[in-house]
Amino acid sequence: MTDDLLTDRSPSGGQPAGDLLLDVRDLRVSFPTADAEGGSVTAVDGLSLSLARGRSLGLVGESGSGKSTAAFALLGMHRGTGAEVTGTVRVAGTDVNAASDEELRRLRGNRVAMVFQDPLSALDPFWSVGDQIAEVYRLHTGASRRAARARAVEVLDRVGIPDAARRAGAHPHEFSGGMRQRALIAMALACEPDVLVADEPTTALDVTVQAQILDLLHDLREETGMGLLLVTHDLGVVAGATDEVLVMQGGRAVEHGGTEDVLRAPGRPYTRQLVEAVPRLEARRTPVPVGDDVLLRVEDLHRHYPAPRGSGGERAPGLGRLLGRRPQHRAVDGVTLDVRRGETLGVVGESGSGKTTLGRMMVRLLEPTSGRILLDGRDISRDGERALRPVRRDLQMVFQDPVSSLNPRRSVGDSVAEPLLAGGADAAAARSEVRDLLERVGLPASWYDRYPHEFSGGQRQRVGIARALAVRPRLIVCDEPVSALDVSTQAQVVGLLGDLQREFGLTLVFIAHDLAVVRQVSDRVAVMRQGQVVEWGDADRVYESPQHPYTRRLLAAVPVLDPAEAASRRRARRALLALDRSADGAEPAAVA
Amino acid sequence: MSETATVLDTATAAGAAEPRRRGRVWQRLRRNRAAMAALAVVALLVLFALAAPLLSALEGQDPTTFHSDLVDSATGGVPTGSFGGVSADHWLGVEPGNGRDVFARLAHGARVSLGVAVGATLVQVALGTLVGLAAGLGNRLADTVLSRAMDLVIAFPELVFAIALMAIVPEGFPRPVLLMLVIGVLGWGAPARVVRAQVLSLRGLDYVAAARLGGSGRWRVARREILPGLAAPVITFALLRLPVNVASEAGLSFLGVGVRPPSSSWGQMLSTATTWYETDPTYVLLPAGLLFVTVLAFTVLGDGLRTALDPRAASRLRAGTRRGNAAPRRAASAARPGAGVPAAAADAATPPRTED
Numbered sequence: 001m002t003d004d005l006l007t008d009r010s011p012s013g014g015q016p017a018g019d020l021l022l023d024v025r026d027l028r029v030s031f032p033t034a035d036a037e038g039g040s041v042t043a044v045d046g047l048s049l050s051l052a053r054g055r056s057l058g059l060v061g062e063s064g065s066g067k068s069t070a071a072f073a074l075l076g077m078h079r080g081t082g083a084e085v086t087g088t089v090r091v092a093g094t095d096v097n098a099a100s101d102e103e104l105r106r107l108r109g110n111r112v113a114m115v116f117q118d119p120l121s122a123l124d125p126f127w128s129v130g131d132q133i134a135e136v137y138r139l140h141t142g143a144s145r146r147a148a149r150a151r152a153v154e155v156l157d158r159v160g161i162p163d164a165a166r167r168a169g170a171h172p173h174e175f176s177g178g179m180r181q182r183a184l185i186a187m188a189l190a191c192e193p194d195v196l197v198a199d200e201p202t203t204a205l206d207v208t209v210q211a212q213i214l215d216l217l218h219d220l221r222e223e224t225g226m227g228l229l230l231v232t233h234d235l236g237v238v239a240g241a242t243d244e245v246l247v248m249q250g251g252r253a254v255e256h257g258g259t260e261d262v263l264r265a266p267g268r269p270y271t272r273q274l275v276e277a278v279p280r281l282e283a284r285r286t287p288v289p290v291g292d293d294v295l296l297r298v299e300d301l302h303r304h305y306p307a308p309r310g311s312g313g314e315r316a317p318g319l320g321r322l323l324g325r326r327p328q329h330r331a332v333d334g335v336t337l338d339v340r341r342g343e344t345l346g347v348v349g350e351s352g353s354g355k356t357t358l359g360r361m362m363v364r365l366l367e368p369t370s371g372r373i374l375l376d377g378r379d380i381s382r383d384g385e386r387a388l389r390p391v392r393r394d395l396q397m398v399f400q401d402p403v404s405s406l407n408p409r410r411s412v413g414d415s416v417a418e419p420l421l422a423g424g425a426d427a428a429a430a431r432s433e434v435r436d437l438l439e440r441v442g443l444p445a446s447w448y449d450r451y452p453h454e455f456s457g458g459q460r461q462r463v464g465i466a467r468a469l470a471v472r473p474r475l476i477v478c479d480e481p482v483s484a485l486d487v488s489t490q491a492q493v494v495g496l497l498g499d500l501q502r503e504f505g506l507t508l509v510f511i512a513h514d515l516a517v518v519r520q521v522s523d524r525v526a527v528m529r530q531g532q533v534v535e536w537g538d539a540d541r542v543y544e545s546p547q548h549p550y551t552r553r554l555l556a557a558v559p560v561l562d563p564a565e566a567a568s569r570r571r572a573r574r575a576l577l578a579l580d581r582s583a584d585g586a587e588p589a590a591v592a
Numbered sequence: 593m594s595e596t597a598t599v600l601d602t603a604t605a606a607g608a609a610e611p612r613r614r615g616r617v618w619q620r621l622r623r624n625r626a627a628m629a630a631l632a633v634v635a636l637l638v639l640f641a642l643a644a645p646l647l648s649a650l651e652g653q654d655p656t657t658f659h660s661d662l663v664d665s666a667t668g669g670v671p672t673g674s675f676g677g678v679s680a681d682h683w684l685g686v687e688p689g690n691g692r693d694v695f696a697r698l699a700h701g702a703r704v705s706l707g708v709a710v711g712a713t714l715v716q717v718a719l720g721t722l723v724g725l726a727a728g729l730g731n732r733l734a735d736t737v738l739s740r741a742m743d744l745v746i747a748f749p750e751l752v753f754a755i756a757l758m759a760i761v762p763e764g765f766p767r768p769v770l771l772m773l774v775i776g777v778l779g780w781g782a783p784a785r786v787v788r789a790q791v792l793s794l795r796g797l798d799y800v801a802a803a804r805l806g807g808s809g810r811w812r813v814a815r816r817e818i819l820p821g822l823a824a825p826v827i828t829f830a831l832l833r834l835p836v837n838v839a840s841e842a843g844l845s846f847l848g849v850g851v852r853p854p855s856s857s858w859g860q861m862l863s864t865a866t867t868w869y870e871t872d873p874t875y876v877l878l879p880a881g882l883l884f885v886t887v888l889a890f891t892v893l894g895d896g897l898r899t900a901l902d903p904r905a906a907s908r909l910r911a912g913t914r915r916g917n918a919a920p921r922r923a924a925s926a927a928r929p930g931a932g933v934p935a936a937a938a939d940a941a942t943p944p945r946t947e948d
Contacts, residue, residue: 360801
């Protein structure tokens with residue numbers, strides 16, 4: 001099993017094949033590219049893996065490494081597509097590649113079930129969650145409607161949906177992201193499968209919810225003895241959730257072994273790179289000398305939106321209600337912060353905490369409902385577009401979504417040059433300056449005329465940074481600049497931001513949901529929850545002695561690389577959760 | 593780094609050879625066989641219309657002369673001879689009733705039909721884009737007022753209004769121009785809605801926010817970031833709208849408020865043909881067939897152009913994952929062997945490392 005391309009220290013290497021739930025030998029998946037040469041792209045190239053009852057295996061790799069393609073092959077989901085699959089895939093004794101369609105149908109759901117990354121698109125918006133689960137159960141067991149319904153409630157309860165009997169009648173949009181993922185897991189559990197394949201099950205979720213889902217998967221495995229194959233790009237997720245890890249690169253397995261061995265002492269340079277790229281909570285930032293000179297200050301900042309009809313929200317006061325005024329949703333609810341010249345202020349919070357709204361108000365893309373924004377002591381919170389002209393160049397932003405942040409119809413060079421041209425620079429000068437900027441952010445100047453779709457996510461983010469730098473701003477608000485990127489790309493982009501900050505004397509506001517990344521870059525940190533800053537102070541102080549219970553809960557939820565540490569954190573989370581339950585009941589409500 | 597370097601070299605070479613944007617759109621369009629066929633058909637139709645006097649002179653006929661000797665007065669005017677009286681003199685036969693030459697009338701009718709349709713479409717799209725842009729970019733009041741105006745125009749009983757308009761305009765006004773204006777002015781509601789919706793969705797994108805942060809004023813943002821994004825939907829809409837306008841013209845002509853005899857249009861011919869379809873099917877099939885071909889050609893062309901205008905769709909074409917064309921793959925994607933599934937290939941590119 002061990003060849004020179006694979007470092008294998010797997011504890012289950014010598015197991016007899018009969019006990020294996022999953023047994024994959026020399027799996028190859030290739031997709032024809034239908035070009036003139038009749039070529040093809042090999043996504044999975046000679047992958048072998050096995051999984052015994054009650055064990056868990058993490059399939060780790062960067063995007064494009066073929067890990068999802070491999071996971072799909074386990075359920076025979078390449079059948080009927082153009083993909084070419086060779087090798088043997090045995091799931092609970094059935095040869096997936098040789099099985100008939102009917103056998104395959106029975107295998108799926110019954111013996112092996114899958115949980116997908118995006119819990120919203122994996123659920124049908126038209127049917128209630130309970131009905132969807134019952135349907136799966138009925139299909140496979142032929143149970144009566146009533147029995148299936150009862151089973152749905154049972155599994156929903158099992159995955160920790162409070163008041164499952166009532167919530168089973170709810171539709172997916174009425175569930176929060178974490179509850180949807182629970183519902184998907186419940187659906188997968190309905191037929192008591194032997195193997196659960198989870199494809200990035202927590203990537204779309206907040207860190208506290210991620211921890212809950214991972215804990216749930218862990219508990220379920222202990223109780224039911226099912227095997228778990230966890231596909232993820234995040235080594236931190238693997239550390240707490242699996243016994244073994246298989247690292248993939250370019251369609252091949254490069255390292256396989258016990259989670260602890262691989263993470264503690266990676267045998268391969270590639271694995272080592274991956275492990276090193278994971279941002280660590282305990283990594284302190286080299287302090288940057290910062291004066292007390294305040295560049296930007298926000299005071300009691302509010303931004304309210306009319307709440308969607310039918311959602312609870314806060315009721316408008318008596319007279320307003322008579323006048324038909326809609327209740328208000330307070331996206332940002334009284335935030336006071338200051339940003340000192342030359343520092344990095346980290347803003348962390350979960351989705352819906354108002355951190356993006358705050359960032360957009362800081363650069364005045366949004367007008368606050370009330371409150372003040374002082375740039376060098378001058379209030380810009382009420383300025384119109386014309387009055388903002390002179391300060392526009394001082395305040396820039398790097399956006400989260402590498403896809404929508406660049407105009408797909410303009411070359412990246414033109415996009416970066418736009419602010420220069422708008423400022424009246426002549427075309428030739430702008431062009432040469434943009435070429436310099438592109439090189440400065442690590443892109444070749446010759447890519448000026450290329451279009452965004454020819455770039456990877458990390459490269460696009462570099463373009464976005466170059467565009468923000470073009471006008472020599474004083475403050476850049478980075479709104480989740482790395483959350484859409486692979487871990488190793490993340491590290492590069494974060495490094496780049498640090499370098500640029502030093503070189504240009506920039507002040508940064510770094511908004512992210514990832515506490516470890518924020519720790520790496522920030523001098524001071526503000527923790528946001530439901531539109532308010534619950535804790536604010538020096539990064540070291542906030543991370544090492546958090547004062548607010550919410551900060552503590554966030555920190556406890558961060559995945560760590562050390563499996564032993566991960567286990568002790570799981571216990572700590574349980575204790576915290578028990579405390580919470582007794583304090584305020586259910587988990588946080590759905591956020592739009 | 594060495595792999596990155598190779599990618600760069602080939603990419604630069606390809607980049608230098610790549611012509612300007614307009615040229616690229618044309619190149620992409622050229623690879624789409626269906627669109628090229630449609631373009632050829634459209635070109636033929638336009639040529640047919642432009643060369644109408646020339647063609648009928650070549651045939652030796654004109655569109656207005658009656659040939660009562662070629663129709664059978666006993667049956668009420670069915671052309672003598674097979675297929676509506678096809679002969680060496682009358683290539684496509686003669687009109688039942690009056691015996692005017694069908695080929696000459698079709699050719700001259702093409703001028704009216706296509707001309708009115710193209711003109712009306714231009715008016716609709718120009719007005720629609722203007723109003724849609726203003727509604728999408730303006731403040732809430734402007735948006736409300738203009739959106740209600742769009743509703744009004746769309747809900748308007750077009751036909752009744754058109755008939756009224758056509759009836760009160762003095763005889764001397766050239767009918768085709770009048771038709772064009774009436775159809776155009778009554779039909780800008782739909783394009784305005786399409787444009788407004790597109791503007792609203794583009795306006796919310798981060799790159800528009802980035803342009804604002806870069807100091808671009810409202811007009812600069814509209815011109816440089818939003819208008820290019822409108823090109824594809826507007827052009828597609830226009831090409832799909834064109835055949836509808838051909839039909840509108842036909843309808844109005846049928847009701848007697850459009851083109852007046854002796855000048856002809858396809859719609860008018862089709863309308864008169866309704867009384868003859870049992871005895872002289874050829875006379876129905878010819879204008880109907882032309883209309884069908886026109887609609888199909890413009891639709892296919894519109895679809896092809898929309899794809900060609902979208903650089904992302906173009907790269908799918910190039911990589912050959914969607915259509916089986918023999919387009920050369922881009923150096924960048926070719927230089928990444930074995931990198932993931934095609935869809936993920938874009939993300940798989942290793943970004944060049946920073947030198948620090």
